[in-house]
Amino acid sequence: MTRKKILILGGGLSGLTAGLELLEDGGKERYDVSLLCRDSELGGKAASWRTPDGRTMEIGFHAVFGYYTAIRSLLARVGRSTTDPRYFTSNRGEHLMYEPSARAVNRLLVPRGPFDLQALLANLRTPYKGHSKREQLAALTFAARLGAYLATTRAEDIDPALDELSFTEFCMSHGLSLSLTQKSWFKYVLDLAFNYPGAGSAYVGLYGFRKLMGFDAAEVLYLNGGLSEVIVDPIAKRYLDLGGRIETNCSAHAYHLDPTTRSIEAVDVAPTKDAQSQRRLQKGRDFDTVISALPLDATRTVLRASPHFDSAVSKIPFFSNMWHLRSVTSISLRLWSPYKLMPTDYSTVVMGTPQPTATIIDYANRVDELRDGEWPSVIEFEGQEGLHGELTDSEMIRSILEQFCDLPFSRMRKSWVDDAMEQKGKWRIEFRRNNSQTTRYLLMEPGHWKFRPDIAECPYDNLVLAGDWLKGTQPTASMEAAVRSGQAAAKRVELS
Numbered sequence: 001m002t003r004k005k006i007l008i009l010g011g012g013l014s015g016l017t018a019g020l021e022l023l024e025d026g027g028k029e030r031y032d033v034s035l036l037c038r039d040s041e042l043g044g045k046a047a048s049w050r051t052p053d054g055r056t057m058e059i060g061f062h063a064v065f066g067y068y069t070a071i072r073s074l075l076a077r078v079g080r081s082t083t084d085p086r087y088f089t090s091n092r093g094e095h096l097m098y099e100p101s102a103r104a105v106n107r108l109l110v111p112r113g114p115f116d117l118q119a120l121l122a123n124l125r126t127p128y129k130g131h132s133k134r135e136q137l138a139a140l141t142f143a144a145r146l147g148a149y150l151a152t153t154r155a156e157d158i159d160p161a162l163d164e165l166s167f168t169e170f171c172m173s174h175g176l177s178l179s180l181t182q183k184s185w186f187k188y189v190l191d192l193a194f195n196y197p198g199a200g201s202a203y204v205g206l207y208g209f210r211k212l213m214g215f216d217a218a219e220v221l222y223l224n225g226g227l228s229e230v231i232v233d234p235i236a237k238r239y240l241d242l243g244g245r246i247e248t249n250c251s252a253h254a255y256h257l258d259p260t261t262r263s264i265e266a267v268d269v270a271p272t273k274d275a276q277s278q279r280r281l282q283k284g285r286d287f288d289t290v291i292s293a294l295p296l297d298a299t300r301t302v303l304r305a306s307p308h309f310d311s312a313v314s315k316i317p318f319f320s321n322m323w324h325l326r327s328v329t330s331i332s333l334r335l336w337s338p339y340k341l342m343p344t345d346y347s348t349v350v351m352g353t354p355q356p357t358a359t360i361i362d363y364a365n366r367v368d369e370l371r372d373g374e375w376p377s378v379i380e381f382e383g384q385e386g387l388h389g390e391l392t393d394s395e396m397i398r399s400i401l402e403q404f405c406d407l408p409f410s411r412m413r414k415s416w417v418d419d420a421m422e423q424k425g426k427w428r429i430e431f432r433r434n435n436s437q438t439t440r441y442l443l444m445e446p447g448h449w450k451f452r453p454d455i456a457e458c459p460y461d462n463l464v465l466a467g468d469w470l471k472g473t474q475p476t477a478s479m480e481a482a483v484r485s486g487q488a489a490a491k492r493v494e495l496s
């Protein structure tokens with residue numbers, strides 16, 4: 001039997017999952033799968049790497065939520081069970097939320113299912129610092145109303161039309177007072193972490209909250225090591241073991257789409273570092289079907305370079321809609337410190353810290369390799385450029401570190417900031433602006449949902465799109481969405 005040739009473009013979680021799904025259960029008999037990836041390392045936004053002296057760095061802090069069922073079962077299949085403490089540890093539903101008005105960190109226990117009375121009582125016993133008695137009551141009333149709404153609505157039944165509203169609008173129309181929308185817990189949710197300073201979509205927010213209501217769904221699983229080692233490499237290894245092929249450092253440049261045959265006829269590719277040395281991969285000879293698992297901005301660039309752009313791409317709503325989607329630059333500052341800078345019992349992320357980095361974690365409190373290691377603290381500051389995009393890198397780093405000194409739980413001193421920035425002695429710093437078209441993050445703003453492509457509607461029969469920015473069963477742009485989208489792409493190939 002001749003095998004169907006599948007060409008996968010993109011080596012992130014969506015591309016790798018698509019390849020693995022096709023090859024599992026004897027798929028090698030039916031499919032000849034090869035994957036091309038622009039970068040030297042696989043994993044895309046979920047990749048990690050080591051600095052020359054062995055420190056782990058990645059695009060930014062990543063966690064797996066309890067309700068991420070697709071990636072959790074995929075990880076179990078490749079030998080990385082999320083219940084194995086060698087690879088993951090749970091926050092047991094505990095979240096740390098900084099409230100600037102009280103200069104205090106609140107310890108919130110998100111119930112592990114609707115009958116977790118212990119968590120509910122614990123939250124009631126310890127009033128939220130930064131709320132007056134009246135605000136406390138207003139927040140509880142609102143939480144009960146929102147909880148009742150979510151408990152009576154399945155995640156799948158949350159209406160995508162809600163995307164036209166911001167999360168703030170939705171909450172205010174359901175009884176939340178304006179003053180509570182100013183609290184950091186609300187802003188953190190409203191901004192959906194990366195949407196700052198814009199509002200997050202009510203649809204995406206509510207979908208996520210509904211999912212968090214299942215048993216153990218609200219727990220956050222923290223990686224006990226680098227992203228590549230814990231998540232990406234075992235998936236890639238399984239794909240290779242099943243007979244898949246991978247070529248790294250190879251970029252797609254243009255798709256040749258023919259609206260009359262309704263097919264992708266060719267793909268121009270070239271070594272990433274030598275764009276002039278292009279070669280053309282042809283339908284029939286090199287592939288039968290293409291799975292395009294590139295990020296949003298890279299997909300637009302490749303489509304833009306396609307011959308007959310007007311007739312083959314821009315006049316077709318499936319493609320032209322994606323030009324309305326926007327992406328943002330996330331930032332990540334990692335600081336290796338010769339002093340312990342955060343309390344050891346802050347073993348989960350502190351949320352709601354000052355912008356542009358609304359999330360801070362001390363990896364030395366969590367990752368086995370770093371515990372009792374060379375650096376007493378390894379702090380990750382993560383966020384999104386937002387209103388701070390004009391700052392130079394060193395201005396941005398300085399402002400993040402100085403803000404950190406002012407936080408009540410931080411032991412960072414102003415007099416250490418210069419040393420840290422100059423990496424004197426044992427201080428080390430790595431700073432990233434994820435602003436390239438391959439690393440930008442999808443902005444999940446109100447009104448965006450209708451512009452996300454639905455893979456079932458692709459007008460080219462042998463082209464399948466995948467990625468965390470497509471319409472799928474998981475609207476947050478996440479590792480879960482990427483895995484689900486890869487699975488959906490494989491299913492589409494199998495059905496065609």
Ligand SMILES: Cc1cc2nc3c(=O)[nH]c(=O)nc-3n(C[C@H](O)[C@H](O)[C@H](O)COP(=O)(O)OP(=O)(O)OC[C@H]3O[C@@H](n4cnc5c(N)ncnc54)[C@H](O)[C@@H]3O)c2cc1C
Pocket residue numbers: 009010011012013014015036037038039042043044045046059060061062063064250251252253293294295298302330331332382434438439440441466467468469477478479480481482
């Ligand atoms: C800072 C940050 C923090 C995050 N935190 C979390 C988190 O806590 N939990 C969570 O679930 N998710 C998180 N995410 C989201 C998660 O990382 C992504 O949703 C997911 O990894 C996307 O996978 P993907 O395969 O869709 O795309 P990508 O990971 O972007 O992969 C795309 C692939 O395409 C390749 N490529 C690009 N252009 C070309 C080209 N022209 N030719 C060939 N190949 C190309 C890239 O090299 C890459 O391999 C975070 C993202 C960021 C940026």
